[in-house]
Amino acid sequence: MTATQTPVVPDLAALQQRAAQRAAERAGGQDRLRGHIVCDGLVRIFKTEGVEVVALQGLDMVIDRGELVAIVGASGSGKSTLLNILSGLDTPTAGIARVADYDLLNLSAKRRLSYRRKKVGFVWQQTGRNLLPYLTAQENVELPMELAGGRRRRARRERARELLDLVGVGYCADRRPGQLSGGEQQRCAVAVAVANDPEVLFADEPTGELDEATGAEVFGALQTINAELGVTIVVVTHDHAVASQVRRTVAIRDGRTASEVRRTARIHEDGRTELVSEEYAVLDRTGRMQLPPAFVEALSLRDRVRLNLEPDHVEVRPGDQRRAEREAGA
Numbered sequence: 001m002t003a004t005q006t007p008v009v010p011d012l013a014a015l016q017q018r019a020a021q022r023a024a025e026r027a028g029g030q031d032r033l034r035g036h037i038v039c040d041g042l043v044r045i046f047k048t049e050g051v052e053v054v055a056l057q058g059l060d061m062v063i064d065r066g067e068l069v070a071i072v073g074a075s076g077s078g079k080s081t082l083l084n085i086l087s088g089l090d091t092p093t094a095g096i097a098r099v100a101d102y103d104l105l106n107l108s109a110k111r112r113l114s115y116r117r118k119k120v121g122f123v124w125q126q127t128g129r130n131l132l133p134y135l136t137a138q139e140n141v142e143l144p145m146e147l148a149g150g151r152r153r154r155a156r157r158e159r160a161r162e163l164l165d166l167v168g169v170g171y172c173a174d175r176r177p178g179q180l181s182g183g184e185q186q187r188c189a190v191a192v193a194v195a196n197d198p199e200v201l202f203a204d205e206p207t208g209e210l211d212e213a214t215g216a217e218v219f220g221a222l223q224t225i226n227a228e229l230g231v232t233i234v235v236v237t238h239d240h241a242v243a244s245q246v247r248r249t250v251a252i253r254d255g256r257t258a259s260e261v262r263r264t265a266r267i268h269e270d271g272r273t274e275l276v277s278e279e280y281a282v283l284d285r286t287g288r289m290q291l292p293p294a295f296v297e298a299l300s301l302r303d304r305v306r307l308n309l310e311p312d313h314v315e316v317r318p319g320d321q322r323r324a325e326r327e328a329g330a
């Protein structure tokens with residue numbers, strides 16, 4: 001049996017391949033594929049009443065064109081701060097934040113507006129933030145096109161209809177948000193977010209207020225947009241179902257990229273396809289990395305650790321081996 005014959009997990013690999021192909025076509029060639037979103041040593045410090053909060057402390061992250069990436073992390077780890085910066089709502093204190101050739105540290109007001117209107121789209125957790133209640137779904141999708149200009153009325157109407165169909169809510173076109181379920185509203189929000197054909201879509205907890213089945217439908221709409229339109233998508237989520245279905249999940253801890261899980265489809269000799277997850281720690285340019293909390297706890301690592309350089313790996317041992325053994329035995 002070959003890879004094309006009924007693999008166990010065909011969807012992810014096939015969709016990702018299609019997304020990469022579409023994104024490459026949009027970008028005008030493979031060599032422009034690298035680094036659609038680049039954060040390097042990204043810092044955001046908030047100052048309130050003389051107190052400084054370092055929300056991002058040198059975050060590094062590169063996302064390629066056409067990727068669909070999930071960002072996870074505990075509350076307060078800096079996810080919303082990162083998304084606000086990447087969506088052009090907030091300005092970083094230092095470092096590099098670049099999206100599709102827009103340097104987000106140095107944007108004029110005019111360029112910021114064009115960035116927000118044309119380059120990126122957003123889906124927020126609160127459905128009320130995504131859709132205007134007094135417009136129908138169709139009108140909601142047409143509105144951003146009208147504001148951006150450039151498309152005639154008929155073209156706007158046709159595109160809105162196509163996008164609603166693409167995310168599976170064509171039947172909701174003439175209804176107002178109040179007449180839609182939470183999942184339908186979020187799928188309409190996805191159509192609104194891509195109305196002006198953005199290169200990147202940011203979604204902040206898009207399934208956060210939905211039950212599992214409805215959340216899966218909304219995530220399915222994001223996957224379709226990624227695969228069919230080649231839009232790069234970054235989803236901040238606490239939803240395990242979402243995080244486990246993307247090819248790459250980036251975990252943020254204390255304002256830094258702590259680790260990444262990459263999933264690849266492995267094809268066995270008997271033709272079975274298996275989804276394999278591998279966890280990586282992220283090493284920054286100065287050689288810093290964070291050990292996963294489970295590793296630290298398992299060996300009671302504290303204060304300082306011993307490092308040994310081996311020909312093909314680095315060993316990390318408890319600094320005080322005897323104490324660690326005592327605690328492990330206790």
Ligand SMILES: Nc1ncnc2c1ncn2[C@@H]1O[C@H](COP(=O)(O)OP(=O)(O)OP(=O)(O)O)[C@@H](O)[C@H]1O
Nearest residue numbers: 046048053055073074075076077078079080081082
């Ligand atoms: N406007 C602000 N002023 C002061 N501190 C802020 C501001 N925004 C965020 N912070 C602080 O920055 C840190 C990161 O917050 P952020 O909202 O980015 O975390 P998060 O990972 O999105 O959390 P959650 O999952 O709860 O939304 C927190 O300590 C937070 O209190």
